[in-house]
Amino acid sequence: EPEVTQTPSHQVTQMGQEVILRCVPISNHLYFYWYRQILGQKVEFLVSFYNNEISEKSEIFDDQFSVERPDGSNFTLKIRSTKLEDSAMYFCASSRGPALKTQYFGPGTRLLVL
Amino acid sequence: EDQVTQSPEALRLQEGESSSLNCSYTVSGLRGLFWYRQDPGKGPEFLFTLYSAGEEKEKERLKATLTKKESFLHITAPKPEDSATYLCAVQAGLYNQGGKLIFGQGTELSVKP
Numbered sequence: 001e002p003e004v005t006q007t008p009s010h011q012v013t014q015m016g017q018e019v020i021l022r023c024v025p026i027s028n029h030l031y032f033y034w035y036r037q038i039l040g041q042k043v044e045f046l047v048s049f050y051n052n053e054i055s056e057k058s059e060i061f062d063d064q065f066s067v068e069r070p071d072g073s074n075f076t077l078k079i080r081s082t083k084l085e086d087s088a089m090y091f092c093a094s095s096r097g098p099a100l101k102t103q104y105f106g107p108g109t110r111l112l113v114l
Numbered sequence: 115e116d117q118v119t120q121s122p123e124a125l126r127l128q129e130g131e132s133s134s135l136n137c138s139y140t141v142s143g144l145r146g147l148f149w150y151r152q153d154p155g156k157g158p159e160f161l162f163t164l165y166s167a168g169e170e171k172e173k174e175r176l177k178a179t180l181t182k183k184e185s186f187l188h189i190t191a192p193k194p195e196d197s198a199t200y201l202c203a204v205q206a207g208l209y210n211q212g213g214k215l216i217f218g219q220g221t222e223l224s225v226k227p
Contacts, residue, residue, distance in 0.1 A: 004157075042219050043158065043201065048212035056212020079133055091157050098213030099145055099205060105157035 002026045004091050004106035012112045013082055021077045021109045023092030032075045032102060033093040034067065036060070045090070048098065054098065055098065082113045116141040116206050120218035127225050128224065130191045135221045137202030138184040147185050149178050150201040159199055161187075192225045199223070 005024045013019050025032050034046040048055040049067050051067055066078045075094075089110050093103040115135055121136045139147070146165050150158035162171040164180040171178045175196065177188040179190040198224045 031182055033213065035146060035215075043203075043215075043217040045214045045216070055216075058214075089155075095213060101213070102148065102160050102163055103213065103215060104160060105150075107157045108155075110155075 002028075004092055004094055004104055006090075006106040006109050007016075008109060009107065010110045012114065013028075015084060015113055016081050017082030019079050019082055019111065021079075021090050021092075021111070023075045023077075023106055024073050025075055025092065026104060028105075029072070029094035029096055031095045031098050031101070031103075032067075032069070033075045034097075034103075035091045035093065036088040036108070037091065037108075038088045046077075050098065079111075084113050087111055087113045116204070116216050118202055118204055118218040120200075120202050120221050122221060124222045125224070127189075127223070129193055129196055129225055129227050132188070132190045132192070133187070133209055135187040135200055135223070136184060137187070137218055139202075139204050139206075140183075140191055141204055141206035141216070143207050145205040145207070147180055148203045148205075149185070149187055152199045152220065154199075155160050161200075168208065182225065189223070192223075192227050194227050197225045 007022045032049045037043045047057045047061045064080045089108045091108045092106040093105045095101040118139045149161040152158045162178040167182045175190050179186045199220040201220045202218040
């Protein structure tokens with residue numbers, strides 16, 4: 001059964017450093033998403049991406065964040081200058097369509113900013 | 115502001131003891147409601163999608179129902195392996211072209227043998 005994969009599973013970084021989180025969505029899906037979950041809190045939407053551009057983004061997704069689909073299989077989230085409050089579990093998801101289509105989630109990358 | 119609230123926050127059951135989890139929502143134009151299961155340290159695993167009031171979906175010991183204001187996840191004769199956090203999420207808004215999901219805080223279910 002196809003699934004979303006994410007690398008790395010864990011990432012530790014120093015405040016101010018850049019990190020890139022990687023995702024391989026399900027192969028025939030066209031819509032891609034990033035969510036995050038701070039420990040003990042709700043899963044929060046960050047951004048959705050379709051046809052090589054951002055479809056929607058949340059207030060959390062400021063200028064420090066960017067997304068890219070560098071090739072036909074990968075989808076990345078870059079945080080330019082990490083802050084302590086960026087520590088969270090980051091989930092990638094993909095779907096065949098934006099609305100009413102099921103989003104399938106990856107296992108997540110746990111980011112710890114020191 | 116669109117909101118999703120789940121109750122209870124935590125639920126402890128004995129094996130075989132049936133119960134229900136609640137997800138209430140206040141959104142501008144519900145387009146779909148999704149139930150996910152999340153195990154500790156893992157990503158949400160899809161369970162059900164409900165689109166309109168009155169709709170029901172079943173899978174093994176789980177049954178999801180939807181009204182105009184809330185959804186229930188009924189668990190019949192649960193087993194220890196059903197222990198997990200159950201997440202409810204909605205898609206809302208007539209002009210939601212981005213597919214954003216709004217999540218509740220989840221119900222942590224523990225089933226003891």
